[in-house]
Amino acid sequence: MASSAFRFEVEHTDATSQGRAALWTTPHGVVQTPAFMPVGTAATVKGLTPDQLAAAGVQMVLANTYHLALRPGADVVAELGGLHRLMHWNGPILTDSGGFQVFSLAKLTRVDDEQVLFRSHLDGSPFALSPETAIRIQESLGADCIMCLDECPPHGVSPEQLQAAVDRTTCWAMRCKEAQQRTDQALFGIVQGGTDPVLRERSARGLVPLLFPGYAIGGLGVGEEPSAMYTALETTVPLLPADRPRYLMGVGRPIDLVEGVLRGVDLFDCVMPTRNGRNATAFTSRGLLRLRNACHQRDPRPLDEECDCPVCRQFSRGYLRHLFLANEMLGPILLSLHNVAFYQRLMADLRAACRADRGTEFRAIQLARWETSF
Amino acid sequence: MASSAFRFEVEHTDATSQGRAALWTTPHGVVQTPAFMPVGTAATVKGLTPDQLAAAGVQMVLANTYHLALRPGADVVAELGGLHRLMHWNGPILTDSGGFQVFSLAKLTRVDDEQVLFRSHLDGSPFALSPETAIRIQESLGADCIMCLDECPPHGVSPEQLQAAVDRTTCWAMRCKEAQQRTDQALFGIVQGGTDPVLRERSARGLVPLLFPGYAIGGLGVGEEPSAMYTALETTVPLLPADRPRYLMGVGRPIDLVEGVLRGVDLFDCVMPTRNGRNATAFTSRGLLRLRNACHQRDPRPLDEECDCPVCRQFSRGYLRHLFLANEMLGPILLSLHNVAFYQRLMADLRAACRADRGTEFRAIQLARWETSF
Numbered sequence: 057m058a059s060s061a062f063r064f065e066v067e068h069t070d071a072t073s074q075g076r077a078a079l080w081t082t083p084h085g086v087v088q089t090p091a092f093m094p095v096g097t098a099a100t101v102k103g104l105t106p107d108q109l110a111a112a113g114v115q116m117v118l119a120n121t122y123h124l125a126l127r128p129g130a131d132v133v134a135e136l137g138g139l140h141r142l143m144h145w146n147g148p149i150l151t152d153s154g155g156f157q158v159f160s161l162a163k164l165t166r167v168d169d170e171q172v173l174f175r176s177h178l179d180g181s182p183f184a185l186s187p188e189t190a191i192r193i194q195e196s197l198g199a200d201c202i203m204c205l206d207e208c209p210p211h212g213v214s215p216e217q218l219q220a221a222v223d224r225t226t227c228w229a230m231r232c233k234e235a236q237q238r239t240d241q242a243l244f245g246i247v248q249g250g251t252d253p254v255l256r257e258r259s260a261r262g263l264v265p266l267l268f269p270g271y272a273i274g275g276l277g278v279g280e281e282p283s284a285m286y287t288a289l290e291t292t293v294p295l296l297p298a299d300r301p302r303y304l305m306g307v308g309r310p311i312d313l314v315e316g317v318l319r320g321v322d323l324f325d326c327v328m329p330t331r332n333g334r335n336a337t338a339f340t341s342r343g344l345l346r347l348r349n350a351c352h353q354r355d356p357r358p359l360d361e362e363c364d365c366p367v368c369r370q371f372s373r374g375y376l377r378h379l380f381l382a383n384e385m386l387g388p389i390l391l392s393l394h395n396v397a398f399y400q401r402l403m404a405d406l407r408a409a410c411r412a413d414r415g416t417e418f419r420a421i422q423l424a425r426w427e428t429s430f
Numbered sequence: 431m432a433s434s435a436f437r438f439e440v441e442h443t444d445a446t447s448q449g450r451a452a453l454w455t456t457p458h459g460v461v462q463t464p465a466f467m468p469v470g471t472a473a474t475v476k477g478l479t480p481d482q483l484a485a486a487g488v489q490m491v492l493a494n495t496y497h498l499a500l501r502p503g504a505d506v507v508a509e510l511g512g513l514h515r516l517m518h519w520n521g522p523i524l525t526d527s528g529g530f531q532v533f534s535l536a537k538l539t540r541v542d543d544e545q546v547l548f549r550s551h552l553d554g555s556p557f558a559l560s561p562e563t564a565i566r567i568q569e570s571l572g573a574d575c576i577m578c579l580d581e582c583p584p585h586g587v588s589p590e591q592l593q594a595a596v597d598r599t600t601c602w603a604m605r606c607k608e609a610q611q612r613t614d615q616a617l618f619g620i621v622q623g624g625t626d627p628v629l630r631e632r633s634a635r636g637l638v639p640l641l642f643p644g645y646a647i648g649g650l651g652v653g654e655e656p657s658a659m660y661t662a663l664e665t666t667v668p669l670l671p672a673d674r675p676r677y678l679m680g681v682g683r684p685i686d687l688v689e690g691v692l693r694g695v696d697l698f699d700c701v702m703p704t705r706n707g708r709n710a711t712a713f714t715s716r717g718l719l720r721l722r723n724a725c726h727q728r729d730p731r732p733l734d735e736e737c738d739c740p741v742c743r744q745f746s747r748g749y750l751r752h753l754f755l756a757n758e759m760l761g762p763i764l765l766s767l768h769n770v771a772f773y774q775r776l777m778a779d780l781r782a783a784c785r786a787d788r789g790t791e792f793r794a795i796q797l798a799r800w801e802t803s804f
Contacts (some may be wrong), residue, residue: 099752103759106744128727128752135728136748144744353502354509370480370518374510378473378502385477385759 062242062269064301073415074293074320077407080301082148082200083240084140085115089301089322090406092313092399093118093150094330098127099143102330103389104396106145111366112393113400116148116200118325121193122157125183126176130196138198150325151199152305153190153232153246155206156274167207169224187231195238203272204232206246211279215252222248222255225274226262233266244303246274251284253291260295270301273321277307286315293320310339310402311430314422317406318415329399333392336380340398343426345373347391352377365397436616436643438675447789448667448694451781454675456522456574457614458514459489463675463696464784466687466777467492467524468704468770472501473517476704477763478770480519485740486767487774490522490574492699495567496531499557500550504570512572524575524699526679527564527606527620530582530648541581543598561605569612577646578606580620585653589626596622596629599648600636607640618677620646625658627665634669644675647695651681660689667694684713684776685804688796691780692789703773707766710754714772717800719747721765726751739771 063081070076080087094101094109097120101109109117119139124130136142139149155172158164162174162183171186190205205228207221229245236243245263249255263271273292276285289304296302303323304316313324329339336347340360345352358368359376367376367390379387409418437455444450454461468475468483471494475483483491493513498504510516513523529546532538536548536557545560564579579602581595603619610617619637623629637645647666650659663678670676677697678690687698703713710721714734719726732742733750741750741764753761783792 098756098758099749100756100758100760103763105740105760105763107740123756127756128748132728132748132752136730136746142746142749142752354506356510366479366481372510372516374502374506375473375516378506378516382472382474382497382501384472384474385762386474386479388759389477389479389763 061240064270064299066299068411070318070410070415071413072417073318073410075317075406075410075415076320076322077410078301078322080322082242084146084148084200087115087148088404088407090313090317090403090410091115091323092403093323093325094396094399095120095325095327096143096145097327098123099133099139101392101396102334103385103392104330106143108366108393109145109396110147112397113404114147114396116150117143117145118150118152119143119197119199120154120157121151121190121197122154122161124151124197125154125193126178130193134196134198140198148201149199150201150323151194151197151203153194153203153205154185155190156208156306158185159208160210169227187228188235191232191235191243195236195241199241201242201244201270204229204243204245204268206248206274208248208274208278209250211250213250215255218248218250218252218255219258222259222262226259229263229266229268233268242269244268244270244272246272246305247292247296248275249292250275251280251288253288256288256292257295260292264295264297268300270303271296272303272305274305276304277312282312282315285312286319289316289319289321309430310399311423311426313399313402314406314419317410318419329395330392333395334388336387336391338391338398339395339430341425343430347373347377347380347387349377359394360398363394363398363401365394367391367394367397435614438644438673440673442785444692444784444789445787446791447692447784449691449780449784449789450694450696451784452675452696454696456616458520458522458574461489461522462781464687464691464777464780465489465697466773467697467699468773469494469699469701470517470519471701472497473507473513475766475770476708477759477766478704480517482740482767483519483770484521486771487778488521488770490524491517491519492524492526493517493571493573494528494531495525495564495571496528496535498525498571499528499567500552504567508570508572514572522575523573525568525571525573525577527577527579528559528567529564529579530680532559533582534584543601561602562609565606565609565617569610569615573615575616575618575644578603578617578619578642580622580648582622582648582652583624585624587624589629592622592624592626592629593632596633596636600633603637603640603642607642616643618642618644618646620648620679621666621670622649623666624649625654625662627662630662630666631669634666638669638671642674644677645670646677646679648679650678651686656686656689659686660693663690663693663695683804684773685797685800687773687776688780688793691784692793703769704766707769708762710761710765712765712772713769713804715799717804721747721751721754721761723751733768734772737768737772737775739768741765741768741771
């Protein structure tokens, strides 16, 4: 159970969409939603210091239980004071359950209703993950918000496999809730069911009675068409309690954030801003900018003339291109920083649009500006 | 010639050594000497933002003419506003002449008194570097302090070769002085001569009458024993005018900075703090710390309990070790930042020791604390 350290207050719901502006209070501060969490897989958002994250407007970060359990180990994180002290990030943190990575990254050795047996993708050493160990590990890591262990099948499995994953996820959610001991962590249930509205409803009907303090939507952004994802959100979000945060896991592109918010999603995470940053691709108010292109060689302009982030205030496209061509670390660092700031500003703009009952108008304006490059 | 934008004022000379505290005014601000310049080879101190450099106490940085001339090209740097604007570093900058890298890094095709013909180490494309082009390039880059083209022979060449390099360096220095057009850059002569006191004197006698606003000592830290380097400093420094800055190029270890300052050196540069940082090695008040070692796994202490840098205030040895084992960029970033801050504090401490007439006492204390690990 989550203690009164958590509170979710919807301030305003957009009159033109399902979008909403809310305040989510956690033990490490208040998150203004809708919010985007940069991904700090191994307890570090790649290339950025906590100070830089805060300066970019980040409120909350995500860390991956699977990676941390393998290295340095949950016990080491606990001994070093938990994730907040380890990373020196004093804001809210969310950890996933490790399930997604176990099913996508590790070499599975056996999966049954009891647990998942797998081998580490790092060195092949054997591990077991059950609902109970997923909770125990996340309690050692000490994030503010933790996730139930779920089974996230790959895109395109049979309806029978999808339904089995839904039912196993519901069963595991009950065991996770039962296993939870700490009262200062919000444990979210995860709705599965792919793009099948019947299975989404089956999943939600199993989880909502468990009264989780928030609900994640898993199994999207895994290869289906964006339109199918948006339709799945339209069927899933209304099944979830309106007075609790809704978190769309692992999504996505800027346009996905807009479409998600307008369908009532409050929280997002994705590696795109940092991964694209490392690959010399910048998000801007006019679309994507590929910094390795020769056209930027002598360009004194900032990445985005409408951006007030530290990178756009200080550096030219020509310099950033040079850094990438010279394989200098500062290139990935600065582009990651800009991209994270871009995502944060987009979320702040979306929040303002919801408060002003201009959600659909905001979407139309953004779509026209980004053209087809996002 | 250097304009009155430059001024070098010796505030105090240590009663116990040749060490001195001075203020060096440049067009981009005052440098408190003795000072250490982190190396920003390709117009970036690897992994660190200008804000982080400033926070670490850095006053002045160095950039490499050879690398910048090859990529992105001096014309591109000029078109993007010169080095200061390019890097967004508003403090003083020094560029070397490119000579050292041409002789050590490039594939030489022909060297004569007129110029050096070589091929880029990047793609084999042909370049020529003469005293005149070295100045022209450095004027395009726009640093506050620039260097004459010199010939820096490798350690261990014959006395005849060493003397030829001295004489060619003197000849080139005259041409560099002649070629200089900008009046807002301090052009330094470079004394060569290896560890041979006769050749050092020959070099200084050729250069001092040219009345450069400062003098660099080249050809040290290239493989000779530290004691031989210190002896060479003892013979060379007194040959240089006391009212101008003395710059020991490319040196070195913390102990070398102490020994250099006590022999009257004002300026240093070296890749050690950043290179060691990238290799998981930290400089601390008690010696070197190798972060990959298993003993640091669960250590909650900062790198250096006497250090007040942003890294030591925020992160544990255990976390930093984890970052390196996980190949996370933040490891090299944070260790580079700490090491640069360590070097800056060492220089500030040396400066204070000189002002207090405690130079030799400071050396004794440091040697005892660092033991043999530096």
